[in-house]
Amino acid sequence: MFRKIFQDHPESVGETYGQHFQSAFGFGTAMVAGGIKCLIHGLLPTVFTTSGSDVVRTLHRRMVTHRHRDDQQGD
Template sequence: MFCASPFPPSSPVLLSRCWQALLIEGSFQMFRRIFKDHPQSVGETYFEHAHSAFGFGTAMVGAGIKCLVHGLIPPLFTTSGSDAVRKLHTRMVTHRQRDKCNN
C-alpha cells in the first residue's frame, strides 16, 4: 500500500497514517469475514442467518432447561431433549435440501 504524504518518509505522522489506513482496510476485511462470509456460505443474508440462529438457540435453551428439570424429576420431559434434537436436525437438513433445489 502506498501512502502519499507531504511528510518525509520517516515521519511519525506518515507512519501513523499508513498504519491507520492498513487498520481500516483490515477492519473492513474482518467485518466482511465476520458478518458476510459465513451467512453467505449457507445461502443466507446476515439477518436471515441471525433469525435462524436465534431460533435454533432458543429451541436449544428451552430443551436444555427441560433436560435439567428431567434430571431432577425423571418423569417430567422424558423425550423433550431428543425431540428437540430431532426437530432441529430435520429443520437444518430440510433447509439445506431446499437451498440445493433452488440453486
C-alpha cells in the same frame, strides 16, 4: 474485514446476515429451552420425557436435512 465477519458464512449457507441471525437465534433458544427441560427431567423423571430428543430431532431436520450449503466444511 466487515464482509468476512458478517457476510461470508451467512452467504455460504444461502442466507443474508439478518436471516442467519434469526436462524441462529432460533436454534440457540431452542437448545437452551431443551437443555432446561433435560435438567428438569433429570430431577423429575416423569416430566419432559421426550423433550430433549424432540428438540434434537427438530434441529437436526432444520439444519442438516433442509439446509443446502455451498461449502461442506461447516463450523
